[in-house]
Amino acid sequence: MAVSLSSSGSVGSSGRVVFVHGSGAFGAAAWPVQHVLAGSFDCLFVRRTGFDPVAEPVPSDFAADAQIIIDNLQLDGRHGGQVVAHAQGAVAAMMAAVQRPDLVHSLLLCEPACLSLTKDLPATAAHIKLMQPVFDLRNELDDVEYYRQFSQLAFGEAARKLDPDDAEALRTARRLRLQAPAWEAPLDIVPGVPTMVLTGGWEPMYEEVAEYLASTGARHLIVGGGHRPQDTESGQAAIKEFLANSQK
Structure with missing residues (x-):
């Protein structure tokens, strides 16, 4: 599958950031508050497998989504960057970090649907x-x-x-x-990759996932905003600070 994305920023700007959407809006439309970050970072807003404004949807593919992230972390001669992901997009983000920890310099996960990690909780x-x-x-x-x-x-x-x-x-x-259940994804804990988790504090399941990730070393912040904590003022501030402090 060809990489499909909408981009902002330039190769000459600060470190690359790949944004990975959930199951609703996709590409740049999934990150309306984060567009301003393109003034400080080389931002790429990818589209996961089956998310296209014209082509017919196809079944979700966790492995293909991880490869889309990996490909974009290397686009235009780059060697890695940071990944910001929402909901089910966090599954592919974590898979990419396990496969290529040399490329994924940090993870920022917003209400991550990494349910295969907590399916017994x-x-x-x-x-x-x-x-x-x-x-x-x-x-x-x-x-x-x-x-x-x-x-x-x-x-x-x-x-x-x-x-x-x-x-x-x-x-x-x-x-x-056509979306596969998130709890069927083949997930492992990502060793040694700085990780922040943002949640809205509204749904016990997402808090459970966040607490599990925090127990493995992630930083967890509850910033409100329901299922889109990244759109709150405090969520956006946390994203900007984390990216600035984590870039290589």
């Missing part, structure tokens, strides 16, 4: 028990019905509504149905 186990039945039906339900059932389980009364006449919304539904 209470909050994550409860989430898996809730969501596994709908994942098991992925090949039997159509895109719209899968989206409805998934959203109802994941978000309850706050479930997102789907407009069946909106082509982009239908593409989003298909993409969601």
Whole structure:
């Protein structure tokens, strides 16, 4: 798969930062508050496997996503940089760091969905028990019905509504149905890579993952903002400070 990205900054600017989105918005659109960082860093906003504004979605591929990160850390003659990832994007970020610790100089993970690390802990186990039945039906339900059932389980009364006449919304539904469960990802702890975890303090599962990572040496900050702590003022400040202090 060809690398697909939207970039800001220049090779002559400070250290490279690769931004990896979650399961919603993708590319630069997933990081609206972070665009300003392109004035201080060489920022690349990648698109994970199956996330494309035109092409039909394809099944998620954790290994391919990790390779996209690795490729972008070496783009234009660079040899590594820092990785900022959100939600399910954190899975590929950690996999890339395990494969190429020489390239991943630091990790900043926002509400990381690294659920295979904590699948035996209470909050994550409860989430898996809730969501596994709908994942098991992925090949039997159509895109719209899968989206409805998934959203109802994941978000309850706050479930997102789907407009069946909106082509982009239908593409989003298909993409969601093709996403593999995060708890199936082959994850290992990343040795020796400086790591910060930002959470919103709203969902026990994400706090459980963050606390697990903190027990392995990561720094954990609760900054509010629900599932997007990176968009808060304190979250953005923490990202900027961490990147500045961690760049080589």
